[in-house]
Amino acid sequence: MITAEGLTKRFGDKTAVQDVSFTVKPGSVTGFLGPNGAGKSTTMRMIVGLDRPTSGRATVAGREYRRLRAPLTEVGVLLDAKAVHTGRTARNHLRAMAATHGIPSTRVDEVIDLAGIGSVSRKRAGGFSLGMGQRLGIASALLGDPHTLILDEPVNGLDPEGVRWVRQFVRHAASEGRTVLLSSHLMSEMAQTADHVIVMGRGQVLADAPLEELVRAWTVNTVRVRTPRAADLAAAVGGPSVEIVSTAPDLLDIVGLPAARIGDLAADRGIPLHELTPTTGSLEEAYMALTGDSVEYRTKEIS
Amino acid sequence: MTVQAPPLTRPRADTVHRPSFLRSLHGEWIKLATLRSTWWSIAIAAALTIGIAMLIAQAVDQPGFDPIQAVVMPIQFTMLLAGILGAISVTGEYSTGMIRSTFAANPVRGSVLAAKAVVIALFLFVSSLLTFFAAALAVTAVVSTRDQSIDWSDPSASLLPIVVSSLAMAVFALIGVAFGFILRSGAGAIAATVGLLFVLPIVANFFMLAGESWAWVMDAAAYLPVAAAQSAILTDGAALETPVAYLTLAAWVAAGMLGAWAVLRTRDA
Numbered sequence: 377m378i379t380a381e382g383l384t385k386r387f388g389d390k391t392a393v394q395d396v397s398f399t400v401k402p403g404s405v406t407g408f409l410g411p412n413g414a415g416k417s418t419t420m421r422m423i424v425g426l427d428r429p430t431s432g433r434a435t436v437a438g439r440e441y442r443r444l445r446a447p448l449t450e451v452g453v454l455l456d457a458k459a460v461h462t463g464r465t466a467r468n469h470l471r472a473m474a475a476t477h478g479i480p481s482t483r484v485d486e487v488i489d490l491a492g493i494g495s496v497s498r499k500r501a502g503g504f505s506l507g508m509g510q511r512l513g514i515a516s517a518l519l520g521d522p523h524t525l526i527l528d529e530p531v532n533g534l535d536p537e538g539v540r541w542v543r544q545f546v547r548h549a550a551s552e553g554r555t556v557l558l559s560s561h562l563m564s565e566m567a568q569t570a571d572h573v574i575v576m577g578r579g580q581v582l583a584d585a586p587l588e589e590l591v592r593a594w595t596v597n598t599v600r601v602r603t604p605r606a607a608d609l610a611a612a613v614g615g616p617s618v619e620i621v622s623t624a625p626d627l628l629d630i631v632g633l634p635a636a637r638i639g640d641l642a643a644d645r646g647i648p649l650h651e652l653t654p655t656t657g658s659l660e661e662a663y664m665a666l667t668g669d670s671v672e673y674r675t676k677e678i679s
Numbered sequence: 680m681t682v683q684a685p686p687l688t689r690p691r692a693d694t695v696h697r698p699s700f701l702r703s704l705h706g707e708w709i710k711l712a713t714l715r716s717t718w719w720s721i722a723i724a725a726a727l728t729i730g731i732a733m734l735i736a737q738a739v740d741q742p743g744f745d746p747i748q749a750v751v752m753p754i755q756f757t758m759l760l761a762g763i764l765g766a767i768s769v770t771g772e773y774s775t776g777m778i779r780s781t782f783a784a785n786p787v788r789g790s791v792l793a794a795k796a797v798v799i800a801l802f803l804f805v806s807s808l809l810t811f812f813a814a815a816l817a818v819t820a821v822v823s824t825r826d827q828s829i830d831w832s833d834p835s836a837s838l839l840p841i842v843v844s845s846l847a848m849a850v851f852a853l854i855g856v857a858f859g860f861i862l863r864s865g866a867g868a869i870a871a872t873v874g875l876l877f878v879l880p881i882v883a884n885f886f887m888l889a890g891e892s893w894a895w896v897m898d899a900a901a902y903l904p905v906a907a908a909q910s911a912i913l914t915d916g917a918a919l920e921t922p923v924a925y926l927t928l929a930a931w932v933a934a935g936m937l938g939a940w941a942v943l944r945t946r947d948a
Binding site for chain 2: 424426447448451453464465468471478479516
């Protein structure tokens, strides 16, 4: 369980994070979304005690990070892949981290295997590719077999295999009852990984809701209809709350009516339908609607 | 590289794996010992100490010259290596981002500072002790050709200068550590360390030529770290009383550590 209560961070006269409150529950993967500069990383840094909040507080398992008895076994942190001395080998980096908690070197070898960096573990981290650095960061986060994972852009720079591995890994961790907070800019990946989504923009929480609710609330459901009698159908379904866009002579995109109703109306009038496809919006569309340039930043209650 | 299925966790007794100061020391020691720059610095310091000590022993052949002076004199050069090693042990973490991993593992910043300071100080003390003893052997070999020797039966002319010199090296390293935490940038911390250890004494020396009204500058300069160390190492004709010299060195360490702690505890990492 991660809790933020009224977190605020000002750098000089710039407010990076303003009165942010949320709870990240165990047993599910919570996605943390927002444009660059929205305050996600600053919020994560405050959670793990690297930045001191101007006001408010953040706790993990009910305690501020700095008061945790054994931080590495409570929280696995990946804030950026470059939190590693470039002159030290991956294995020695992990050994030094493990030593602070008395974690045995067998566990160091375990996380090296888990993260798939066995072949480079005795090479200095300065020469690592972005993906390898990311894997080393993930290995460090796993050292203490933590109850909570806080991962900022964990799939950044990973190959498709690595991306899939991270997804399976965090899903598995959540299924074991662990708390996972994960940020990413890859919407399709997030849509597959997260159960719950927190969206930040301009330092504030814009939305905090289960993924499906968020998508439903912030996207329009369109029904795509293909029919040789498009004009007749358009006349039949037309109404004040219905929006119809025709992109081809036999094609209508209808917003404002459920697919079943359109089908019934067509059947009543004997209009043949060649296609009737309801499309639900994607997380990406919901995200763009919440944060996009075309739309002013706004918040909306999602119940 | 293979993707592994995720069965990665097993029940673990959390109580076993938790931090302690001893474990922080262990972590800091691994960090120090696994960087090549550490061993390069120590190797260069050792080579300089032994080489310069032998040169001095060879060159200075006058009555009243105690060979132990040749052993400890090279500290004038190696002090900078100690200070720089201390500084980069901290700034290297900031420049690479390692400091965030360090604070993630140990969020109690004062404890990180203490662990790093203890490890660096002990490492410099022990490595300097070994180096000075090696230099003593080398000097003995040089001066034995003219029937001189280090008088080991008199600690104040043998063991004590070596131990105190080693302590001084630890003090210089801690000054570097303090500047490292306060300034965070490698260039800045090294400049500040070199400035305090090396440049300020030279600047103060210019005032020797100035009149009586500037004598206080020379008096004050006796309290600079290197000057105080010299008073502590070779007590004959020292500018400071021996206890005052020790206190001065301790005060520099205390001031540095307090300054570092003051900025560490409030500043974002």
